[in-house]
Every structure is written in C-alpha cells, then in structure tokens.
Amino acid sequence: MKYYIDTLKGVMVTTRHLVKNVLRREKAGVVTVEYPEKKLTYRPNFRGLHRLTRRPDGTPKCVACFMCETVCPAYCIHIEAEESPDGRIEKRPKVFVIDELRCVVCGLCVEACPEDAIRMDTAVHPPPATGRDEFLYERDVLMSHKGAGPEPPAASGGGRRR
Amino acid sequence: MTTAAAPKEVTLTIDERPAKVPPGTTILEAAKTVGVRIPHFCYHKCLSIAANCRMCLVEVEKSPKLVPACHGRVAEGMVVRTTTPKVKKAQQAVMEFLFINHPVDCPICDQAGECKLQDYFMEFQKQLSRFKEEKVEKAKAQPIGPYIVYDAERCILCTRCVRFMAEIAKDPQLAPVGRGDRSCISTAPGRKLDHPYSLNTVDICPVGALTSREFRFKMRTWFLSNADSICTGCSRGCSVVLQHHQGTAHRYLARENPLVNDSWLCDDGRLGYRRINDHRLKDAAERKGNEMLTLAYDEAVKQAGQTLLEDRGSIGVAISPQVTCEDAFALMRFCADILGVREIHLTGRADWAPDNLLKRADANPNRRGISEIAAALGMKVFDVHALIKAAQNGAFETLLAVGADVPDDIPEILDLKKFETVIVLAERTRGIFEVGDLAIPLAVHAEQDGTMVNAEGLVQRVRPMGRQKNRAVPAWKALSDVAGRMEREFRFAGPDAVFAALAEAVPFFGGMSHASIPAHGAWGAGAAPPERKPLCTPR
Ligand code: SF4
Ligand code: SF4
Ligand code: SF4
Numbered sequence: 001m002k003y004y005i006d007t008l009k010g011v012m013v014t015t016r017h018l019v020k021n022v023l024r025r026e027k028a029g030v031v032t033v034e035y036p037e038k039k040l041t042y043r044p045n046f047r048g049l050h051r052l053t054r055r056p057d058g059t060p061k062c063v064a065c066f067m068c069e070t071v072c073p074a075y076c077i078h079i080e081a082e083e084s085p086d087g088r089i090e091k092r093p094k095v096f097v098i099d100e101l102r103c104v105v106c107g108l109c110v111e112a113c114p115e116d117a118i119r120m121d122t123a124v125h126p127p128p129a130t131g132r133d134e135f136l137y138e139r140d141v142l143m144s145h146k147g148a149g150p151e152p153p154a155a156s157g158g159g160r161r162r
Numbered sequence: 163m164t165t166a167a168a169p170k171e172v173t174l175t176i177d178e179r180p181a182k183v184p185p186g187t188t189i190l191e192a193a194k195t196v197g198v199r200i201p202h203f204c205y206h207k208c209l210s211i212a213a214n215c216r217m218c219l220v221e222v223e224k225s226p227k228l229v230p231a232c233h234g235r236v237a238e239g240m241v242v243r244t245t246t247p248k249v250k251k252a253q254q255a256v257m258e259f260l261f262i263n264h265p266v267d268c269p270i271c272d273q274a275g276e277c278k279l280q281d282y283f284m285e286f287q288k289q290l291s292r293f294k295e296e297k298v299e300k301a302k303a304q305p306i307g308p309y310i311v312y313d314a315e316r317c318i319l320c321t322r323c324v325r326f327m328a329e330i331a332k333d334p335q336l337a338p339v340g341r342g343d344r345s346c347i348s349t350a351p352g353r354k355l356d357h358p359y360s361l362n363t364v365d366i367c368p369v370g371a372l373t374s375r376e377f378r379f380k381m382r383t384w385f386l387s388n389a390d391s392i393c394t395g396c397s398r399g400c401s402v403v404l405q406h407h408q409g410t411a412h413r414y415l416a417r418e419n420p421l422v423n424d425s426w427l428c429d430d431g432r433l434g435y436r437r438i439n440d441h442r443l444k445d446a447a448e449r450k451g452n453e454m455l456t457l458a459y460d461e462a463v464k465q466a467g468q469t470l471l472e473d474r475g476s477i478g479v480a481i482s483p484q485v486t487c488e489d490a491f492a493l494m495r496f497c498a499d500i501l502g503v504r505e506i507h508l509t510g511r512a513d514w515a516p517d518n519l520l521k522r523a524d525a526n527p528n529r530r531g532i533s534e535i536a537a538a539l540g541m542k543v544f545d546v547h548a549l550i551k552a553a554q555n556g557a558f559e560t561l562l563a564v565g566a567d568v569p570d571d572i573p574e575i576l577d578l579k580k581f582e583t584v585i586v587l588a589e590r591t592r593g594i595f596e597v598g599d600l601a602i603p604l605a606v607h608a609e610q611d612g613t614m615v616n617a618e619g620l621v622q623r624v625r626p627m628g629r630q631k632n633r634a635v636p637a638w639k640a641l642s643d644v645a646g647r648m649e650r651e652f653r654f655a656g657p658d659a660v661f662a663a664l665a666e667a668v669p670f671f672g673g674m675s676h677a678s679i680p681a682h683g684a685w686g687a688g689a690a691p692p693e694r695k696p697l698c699t700p701r
C-alpha cells in the first residue's frame with residue numbers, strides 16, 4: 001500500500017512541475033528558446049566552427065607545427081607539412097583537415113597554437129550534412145571561414161620568438 | 163724518492179657518491195658511472211674534446227674556478243659537486259648566452275622534441291631571457307649538401323659536426339667561419355657537405371641547426387616510437403633505433419654499439435629504412451595471366467600446400483639472406499622434414515661498393531646466420547647462378563622462395579619464370595615476386611621478433627614495430643600454416659620458441675635465447691671477435 005502512495009506522490013511532483021512549466025514559463029525560469037523563430041546571441045567566447053587565420057598576403061598563418069594535432073584529445077586534426085617557398089617561414093601545411101564530427105569543441109587547439117593560426121571565433125555551428133565525409137573540413141575551406149571578432153595582428157615570419 | 167707505479171684506479175667523490183675509475187677518465191665520464199648526469203652540448207663520446215660550450219661546468223674542491231667536466235680529468239681524492247648554487251648559476255648563464263641570438267624557431271624546427279636546448283632550458287635555465295636588443299639574423303634553411311639543410315641561427319657552434327667530418331669521416335668538409343655573433347659553420351666555397359657518412363652530423367647536432375632534408379617536416383619527433391633494431395643495408399649489421407609511427411618506419415638513428423658501429427651509420431644504410439615501407443606486398447596474391455591478383459591468405463596457404471604435395475620430388479628452394487635466422491631455420495626444417503629437400507639457393511641483394519669505415523660489399527645482413535644454420539642442418543648451399551641454371555635446364559618444376567630480393571644486376575634472373583610454379587614469400591612486389599605464381603606477404607625485419615648475424619658472427623636482435631599496415635607474416639608462421647594444409651605437424655608457439663629450437667639444433671647459437679641476447683648482441687660460438695679499431699677519436 002505504501003508503495004502505491006509513494007508512487008502517487010512522485011507522479012504528483014512531476015505533474016506539478018509540468019503544469020507550472022507549461023503555464024507559467026517566465027516565473028518558472030524555463031530557458032528553452034523557441035528555435036528557430038527565436039535565436040539567442042552567443043557570447044563572444046563561444047566556440048564555433050574552426051577557421052585558419054591568414055597573413056596579410058592571404059597565405060595561412062599556420063606553420064604546421066603540429067601543436068594542435070598533438071593536443072587534440074579527439075584526434076580530429078590531420079596535418080601534412082611541406083617546405084614553404086618563403087625561407088623565413090620555412091614550413092607550411094600542405095594538408096590540414098579537421099573532422100568536425102569528431103571534434104569535442106574543447107578549444108585546446110586554439111590554446112596550443114603558437115601562431116594564433118587556428119581559431120574558433122566564427123560563431124557558427126558546423127552545418128548539418130548528409131555524409132560523414134562532408135564534415136572533413138580541408139585547409140582552404142577552413143581559411144575561407146570568417147571570424148566574428150577582430151582579426152589577429154599581422155604575423156612576424158615563421159615561428160620567430162624574441 | 164722511488165717512482166710508484168701508476169695507480170690502476172682513482173677514487174673520487176662526485177655529489178657525495180664515491181667513484182672508482184681508471185686514471186685519465188674525464189669527470190663527465192666518471193660521473194656517468196655513478197649515475198650523475200652532467201649537461202653538455204659539445205662533448206661527444208667518440209669525438210675529440212673541444213670544451214667550447216661550457217655547459218658542463220662543475221665545482222671541484224680546492225679549484226678556484228669551475229671546471230669543464232668534459233675536459234677535466236679525475237685525480238685521486240677529488241671532490242666534485244654538480245648541483246651547487248655556483249654551478250647552477252653558471253648553467254643558467256651559459257643557457258642565457260646561447261639563447262641571446264637563438265631564433266627559438268621550435269614550432270618550425272625539426273629538432274623540437276629532441277633538442278638539447280629545449281630540454282636543458284626546462285631543466286637548468288627556467289628563467290626568461292633578459293635580452294632586449296634585436297637578434298642577429300643569419301642564413302636559414304641553406305641546403306649545404308644533398309641530404310642536409312643548415313640553419314645558421316640555430317647553430318650553437320659546438321663544432322661536433324666539424325669534428326665528425328675531420329676525425330671520423332676524415333674529410334674535413336665543414337669549418338667554423340666568421341667571428342663573434344656572425345660566426346657559423348660552412349663548407350668551403352663551392353663545396354658541398356656530400357660525404358657518404360654526412361647524415362651522422364644531423365644525428366649528433368644537439369640542436370636543429372643541421373636537419374635531414376629527407377626527414378624534414380615529415381613527422382614530429384614526439385609521435386615516434388622506438389624499436390631497437392639493426393640496419394639491413396649490409397653485412398655489417400649496424401645497430402640502429404628504428405623510429406616508427408603507426409606501422410610506418412620514419413628513420414633510423416645510430417644506436418651506440420662498441421662491437422659494431424660505435425655511434426655511426428652510413429647514409430645509404432640510414433636511408434635504407436625506406437625499404438620497410440616501399441613497394442610492400444600487402445596481401446597474398448596469385449598470378450592470373452600477366453597480373454597478380456589479391457587472394458585470401460588461407461586460400462594462398464592452401465594452394466601452396468597442394469602444389470608442394472603434388473610436385474614433391476621436384477622442388478627447389480631459395481632463401482634471401484635478408485630474412486631473419488628464425489625464418490631461415492623454419493624454412494630449412496621445412497625442407498628437411500616435410501619436402502625432403504637438402505639443397506638451398508641463396509639469393510639476396512647484389513653486392514655494392516664497400517668503404518673503409520663501415521660499409522661492407524655484401525648488401526645482405528644475415529648471410530652468416532643462414533650459412534651457419536645450413537651447415538648445422540646439413541643443407542647444401544648454392545648461389546643464385548645455380549638457381550638460374552636450374553630454371554634454364556628444368557632441374558625442378560616448383561620453386562619455393564623465402565624472401566624476394568635478387569641481385570638486380572643479373573638480367574638472366576627473368577629466367578626464373580621457366581619454373582612451372584614459383585611460390586614466393588615476398589616482402590616487396592619486386593624481385594622473385596615479379597616472376598611468381600603464388601605470393602604470400604612476408605614480414606620484414608621491422609615486423610618480426612628475430613635475430614640476424616653479421617659477417618663477423620655477432621648475433622643481434624631485431625624487434626617489431628608493433629603495428630603493421632599489411633598482412634605480412636613471418637616465414638615460420640606461413641610455413642607452419644602451409645604444413646598444416648599438407649597434413650603435417652610443423653608448429654612453433656612463437657618467435658621465442660623458433661629461436662629456442664634453433665639454438666638447440668645449431669651449435670653456433672648454443673645456449674642463447676631471445677631474452678639472453680644483450681643490446682649489443684652476442685658472439686656466436688666459434689666466432690672470433692675481430693680486431694676492431696673503434697671509430698672514435700683516441701683521447
Ligand atoms: S598549432 Fe597553429 S600553427 Fe601549429 S599546426 Fe596547429 S594551426 Fe598550425
Ligand atoms: S634548435 Fe630548434 S627546437 Fe631547439 S630551441 Fe632552437 S628552434 Fe627550438
Ligand atoms: S651545426 Fe650543430 S653540430 Fe655543428 S656546430 Fe652547429 S650546433 Fe654544433
């Protein structure tokens with residue numbers, strides 16, 4: 001008997017919350033947004049789709065140092081390096097692919113990058129796609145993404161540090 | 163006063179630890195014997211002492227100034243301290259000076275991860291540079307030879323490379339030029355760093371000033387795993403560390419071995435790691451017309467078993483001295499016990515030009531091992547010409563070959579096609595594979611736990627990378643599977659068991675086991691360790 005009473009009590013609690021949430025939304029502090037009719041504005045530090053920043057001449061700032069690939073806990077970055085024709089930069093990415101489907105959006109690649117070459121400041125989500133391959137973002141696609149915030153300062157050559 | 167005989171040993175204390183070493187030993191080497199590590203850049207065990215970097219400064223009691231440990235010799239009753247505040251301050255100062263004009267290119271520097279500057283910064287400097295002026299800029303990424311790129315900004319002018327070229331290669335192609343913060347290492351005008359041992363300079367350069375054009379930018383060093391192995395370029399069998407990542411070999415580094423190669427490798431051998439990756443046979447294959455088509459391993463084993471059963475009595479056997487002792491032993495036992503064949507033909511790579519440092523004419527690493535096994539098992543050994551002749555006059559119908567390498571300088575090698583059936587355990591889609599009818603992928607030395615014997619009779623281990631990008635198997639495994647299809651009992655529990663059986667049957671390996679072979683290798687029974695002049699500069 002006690003079992004049935006306790007069960008009923010539980011159902012009552014759930015029902016009370018349900019009624020409250022549906023009928024008196026604001027007061028109940030419900031945060032659900034009626035997407036897509038209503039959209040929230042993201043905070044400036046929101047981690048969106050990656051992008052590769054560029055030098056003033058349009059080439060990638062990335063020097064293919066593999067820091068991001070090394071730190072990535074989801075193993076979703078794949079880089080292949082090559083010689084850069086600019087002797088002071090020396091090294092550049094021939095291939096740079098991010099598997100956005102594997103990415104856990106931790107932002108560690110951005111933290112690790114010594115060149116400010118990879119950012120997650122695009123303020124957009126990876127758009128849906130119909131195949132896994134479409135989530136493999138190649139170097140040139142990543143470079144075409146626009147940042148929502150200010151651009152990084154123009155880079156000095158290569159990995160030079162004072 | 164009577165002159166006392168020179169004492170055999172000197173007793174001293176290093177960081178409160180008592181040490182006993184022969185007189186004339188340097189403090190740095192003496193410290194190693196009691197487990198005290200003294201940081202150093204310019205000192206190298208096999209080169210003359212330059213004592214120019216001053217990283218190794220230590221405090222010696224009663225000496226007014228700090229002493230460079232790489233140069234200072236031990237004396238009776240000496241008290242050495244390596245961690246006093248004075249020493250630490252000196253180390254910090256040396257590091258700070260080295261970094262004054264250093265570009266700190268680490269993100270684009272191939273040495274990052276194995277750089278002594280990086281390591282010592284974390285261990286001994288631990289403070290940011292106070293240098294505020296403009297750094298001196300020097301030439302970067304200069305190709306100074308066919309294999310090597312030089313970066314003058316990163317060079318710390320330790321002259322290890324210069325000393326290697328002058329003292330070991332005996333071809334002084336490098337020299338320090340210029341003065342002060344403009345100085346750098348250079349070849350003579352119009353000359354190149356192109357000695358066939360030049361890549362050793364990349365190995366010993368403590369920083370990223372010399373990088374290998376071949377390895378540059380292919381891989382970051384921290385991704386690489388190490389396997390102790392040997393170079394299979396020639397019958398010297400130099401000790402190497404094979405560095406690999408996910409089943410791909412990336413480079414050989416010299417592994418110090420005073421019995422074979424000291425700290426060096428020849429460039430041809432060093433770059434020979436590429437044969438581990440290139441042209442590999444990934445799956446079993448059978449001939450259909452002009453093509454070799456992929457086949458399941460089990461099916462290939464079944465076909466091999468059938469053919470060998472049917473053609474019994476008309477089978478020839480070939481073995482390449484590129485394969486391990488384990489594979490060779492399994493093959494010869496298979497011949498004797500199952501096929502009833504008592505003759506074996508040695509194939510292998512063609513000889514190349516030897517030199518007076520390390521490289522030997524026989525470009526195969528295990529001819530000695532295979533000969534010893536063949537002799538003990540009573541197999542008659544013939545060369546590749548006998549094999550070609552047998553093919554030409556139809557001495558037998560079926561050829562069973564383990565290892566596909568053949569001397570590529572003999573055009574008649576194509577006559578091996580004349581055998582009715584060629585069954586080959588092939589590492590690569592080259593050599594005998596090209597005339598083969600049925601092929602099973604064979605694991606190379608870097609995919610096997612095994613042994614090889616160099617020309618002098620030193621038995622050395624090779625170890626597997628642990629991951630494979632193909633379905634290659636060792637020959638002892640493939641042959642036991644084939645024997646299973648022939649309804650014969652021929653099994654080994656694993657590589658250690660193969661070697662145990664080998665050590666029992668072949669006196670040359672008597673008493674050895676995989677576990678008992680030390681890192682430097684073990685001399686086979688009856689092998690006389692050769693009179694060897696170490697490739698080290700005498701002190
Ligand atoms: S960490 Fe930055 S510079 Fe380095 S590879 Fe990644 S994006 Fe390129
Ligand atoms: S040599 Fe290369 S890895 Fe070492 S500190 Fe200099 S730039 Fe960095
Ligand atoms: S190139 Fe390397 S080995 Fe040669 S002097 Fe410079 S730092 Fe030393």
Ligand code: SF4
Pocket residue numbers: 393394395396397398399400423426427428429430431432520521522
């Ligand atoms: S001497 Fe022979 S074993 Fe040594 S590195 Fe050269 S090819 Fe390899």
Ligand code: FES
Pocket residue numbers: 201202203204205212213214215216217218219230231232233
């Ligand atoms: S290692 Fe002693 S001075 Fe360089």
